[in-house]
Amino acid sequence: MYKHADYLKLLLPAVSYDPAAPQLSAELAAEGRQLDAVQASAAALLLEMDPRTTVVLLDDWERVYGLPDEGLMAATTVEERQARLVTKVNQTGGLSKAYFQTLLEQAGYQVVIDEPRGFFAGVNACGDRLYDPTKVTWYWRVRLRRNGQVVSQADRGQVTAWLDSVKAAYSFVDLED
DSSP states (O other): OOOHHHHHHHTSOTTTOOTTOHHHHHHHHHHHHHHHHHHHHHHHHHHHTSTTTOSTTHHHHHHHTTOSOSSSOOOOSHHHHHHHHHHHHHOOOOOSHHHHHHHHHHTTOEEEEEOOOOOOTTTSOTTOOOOOTTTOSEEEEEEEEETTEEOOHHHHHHHHHHHHHHSOTTEEEEEEO
């Protein structure tokens, strides 16, 4: 622990004061305890500046970053909330499949994203799935699993709402089983 009382005794003029005097020693000990508490509080505050270690200011961090956001699974423990916060802080944005797949995997899902294209002669073959590109230009089929199981209808609704809030406005995302 800190020993500010000892440091305060060293600051006394050598001839004028006796550091061993009982009243002066008690006063310096009380002031030293206060300075020790301030230093401990400052050290604890350093942990609150990092979203990976924050506990006391976790609610404020979440408020600033708009958490909990609608969608994905709910974070209940402090560790889950910190992990969700770190994910949110590190989000740089993007429109790639890999970006969204990474975000969903960080939230605890196993994800497969298909991006079907329209049927084009010379590109596609007999038996390929048909898709009408005149309806939607960018279309993703997303298959989600959690622990190898198909996600519940409630989870699907949350993920759909979340994807709708972060995807490009001109794209369409379809969650499949």
